[in-house]
Amino acid sequence: MSHAVDFTTVSTAGLESSPVADALAGLRANEARYFxxxxxHVFAVEPADEARAVVDWVHGILADERGLVIASRPLEATEFQVENIRMAYVFYESGLSINVMYGLDDGGKRAVGFKLADGMDVPEELASFKFARQxxxxxxxxRGSYFVIKNQH
Incomplete structure (x- = not known):
C-alpha cells in the first residue's frame, strides 16, 4: 500500500530496518519536497515487494548500463511521470537512494542518480563513483553521484 511522504513531519515509516533510518527518511522527505x-507532485512510495516492476526496471538499467548489482535490500520504491519524464526511485536498507530520470522524448535527458544518506559508507559496488556533497x-x-543512460530501457 502506497503512502505520501510528508516533508514537514519526517517519518521513518517503512525504513525502520535501516541502520540510518532517520537520515534515510530525511533524504526521502527531501525528494518529496523537491517534487x-x-x-x-505528491511523492508517494510503496514497499519494494509491492513495487517489484519498478525495482526490476531500475536494477535492469544498472546491470545493463554498468554491470552493477546493489547488495542492499530495497525497502521502498516509487514510479511516476512529471512533464515528459519518467521517474523511478528505490530506497535501500543501507541508506542508499537510487533514482532514474528517463526523458520520454527523443534526445531527452536520461540518467541514474545515487544519493547516500548521512552516516552510511559508500557501498562497495559504487566505490568507482565520485560523490559530491550537498x-x-x-x-x-x-552525497550524490550519477551516470548518463546510453541505451533504451
Whole structure:
C-alpha cells in the first residue's frame, strides 16, 4: 500500500530496518519536497515487494548500463511521470537512494542518480563513483553521484 511522504513531519515509516533510518527518511522527505515544489507532485512510495516492476526496471538499467548489482535490500520504491519524464526511485536498507530520470522524448535527458544518506559508507559496488556533497535541512549532508543512460530501457 502506497503512502505520501510528508516533508514537514519526517517519518521513518517503512525504513525502520535501516541502520540510518532517520537520515534515510530525511533524504526521502527531501525528494518529496523537491517534487512538490517543482512539479506540484505528491511523492508517494510503496514497499519494494509491492513495487517489484519498478525495482526490476531500475536494477535492469544498472546491470545493463554498468554491470552493477546493489547488495542492499530495497525497502521502498516509487514510479511516476512529471512533464515528459519518467521517474523511478528505490530506497535501500543501507541508506542508499537510487533514482532514474528517463526523458520520454527523443534526445531527452536520461540518467541514474545515487544519493547516500548521512552516516552510511559508500557501498562497495559504487566505490568507482565520485560523490559530491550537498547540505539539506531535511537530510543533513547528502552525497550524490550519477551516470548518463546510453541505451533504451
Amino acid at each position: 512538490k515544489n517543482k512539479y506540484d 547540505k539539506s535541512k531535511l537530510a543533513g549532508t547528502i
